[in-house]
Amino acid sequence: MAKDIGIDLGTANVLINVKGKGIVLNEPSVVAIDTHTGKVLAVGTEAYKMVGRTPGNIRSIRPLKDGVIADFDITEAMLEYFINKLNVKGVFSKPNILICAPTNITDIEQKAIIQAAEKSGGRHVYLEFEPKVAAVGAGLDIFQPQGNMVIDIGGGTSDIAVLSLGEIVTSRSLRLAGDKMDASIAAYVKNKHKLIIGEHTAEQIKIKIGAVYEADEKETIEVRGRDIATGLPREVSVTSVEVAEALHETMMAIIEGAKGVLEKTPPELSADIIDRGIMLTGGGALLKGISQLFAAELKVPVLLADDPLDAVALGTGVLLDNIEHHRQY
Template sequence: MVDPLSFFIRGNLLMALVMIYFFCLDFGGYSMSKYLGIDLGTANVLIDVKGEGIVLNEPSVVAINTKNDDVVAVGQDAYQMVGRTPANIKAVRPLKDGVIADFNITEKMLQYFIDKLNVRSRFSKPTIMICAPTNVTPVEQKSIIEAAEQAGGGKVYLQFEPKVAAVGAGLDIFKPQGNMVIDIGGGTSDIAVLSMGDVVTSRSLRFAGDKMTSAIQAYVKSNHSLIIGERTAEQIKIEIGSALEADDKVTFSASGIDIVTGLPKEITVNEKEIEDALHDGVLQIVDAAKGVLEQTPPELSADIIDRGIMLTGGGSLLKNLDKLLAEQLEVPVLMTESPLDSVALGTGILLENIEKHKKY
């Protein structure tokens, strides 16, 4: 006959051992926690998981039910709703010009993406590296870190986008030599000279991919009396956008609302028109890059002449932008192999060495 007390003790002991086993497996003294690199972009959110690479790339869009503030969709599903929602559903971008415009919605968006990756457990939270423009204020830095923490992050590191983009583009910024990067994202264009792992001089301006799209919308409205949506303008930018040597024989058919009649209408725009639409904004990037070069110490300037300027970010894909920058700056301009992924890839590289280089 089994002694009830002994059975009870053995049963609890077994349960305790099982719990300890899963605790060690799951927690591992915190060493088993995931490391996430997040490119919190105005246009897209990319997440790199240490050891796995980029595992998520979705638009920074959240669809909200305005009647009760419930989240209807996030990411790609929400992006499909832009310009196509009824009055009670609003598709919003919670980030503007590279910083958080709506903290609560940004937190919900990050939480959704982190939960989607299933990287949290009962005993550990992921370590996160997240990026920000170089001109971000201390208050904005704090809000970005808090958003990542509230979304489920443990330890959160904040890094500047051009530094991380340079690492993701394959530049060794930790040597005593000058490296220059121009990172053109959705909300900001960040230009920086780096040496020995830090920013020597930089500029951040709020003309980038989104403002290019807005400029195209404004041009079409002014010159063709047609109101086109954000997605149509973005498609024009991708298909026939150009910074230099545009061909007026390359065209795009765009549909919208005629300002005069209020009726649907289709017009044709050409590459030369879009170059004109983007001209003033692109010159802002050129002028900012000149300003950074003027503030760069001579020895580092010599390195940049030898090594060239690295162009990263989705906005850098604008046709012939590299040629225009090279002509205006009189310095070689190189395009990284994966401009859209540079920041996310850079976070992954830095996270791989996070224990070795605590300064990250």
């Protein structure tokens, strides 16, 4: 008998929740291929280790960009690899799949996600929007007649939504999230320290000393890269204050997006949000001081989910129990 699965198909990571078992897979959304033969050489963690370190005939590809499929065949190969790895298919049956997507994607982009899941081994494929699933995974009861607001800051998109009675009332999806933050950090280090660093290094800076509010000048990290002038390897020290400066523009853009959603929210639901606060989920929610920054700018209490990285995947596990109520394609 096949086991139903929920997939958080993220730009940065793929998480899979198997019904009855919980989250059993969390790997980077990266595939390494041989450009000469087109053969897939590695998927997930193994492929991620190769990013920026491959010879000319090997490419490490992120098949998702800004929360949507940029390379259909590679996405399909990646999903198929992960699903086969979990051994969730029955002898004569395939699993039902609940898969998540950003709120503002087009019908064509939705169909691409559905088709990739079907071709990778799904029987019936159901689509739900990320902020709704993240809210459920964070423990919010979105099925009551009351307003709940969630901001899910992932790798490719930041999804902002107000929910009531199990549905999205108003929402916005911004293609500004973890990847944009990494690029901003790399650009800042290049401009200020005249050092070129890779995306992997920029991500490590963000994870280790990333802060957006009341950053500590004493918190530093040693960073290695290539000197712009000499082309030789060099090491510099980057502070948490510098990272906050690099991330400021992206943070303000997400805050403006949240203000736009709040402005479109019906007054009764706005009153509920003042009482209940805004829930932050996604990897971006782990940045130091982010809840304080959002609370200061939005004038509303802001809460951090207990497990922000896993919120969407945890939400798929809850929703799998009532899978027939979801949108089927």
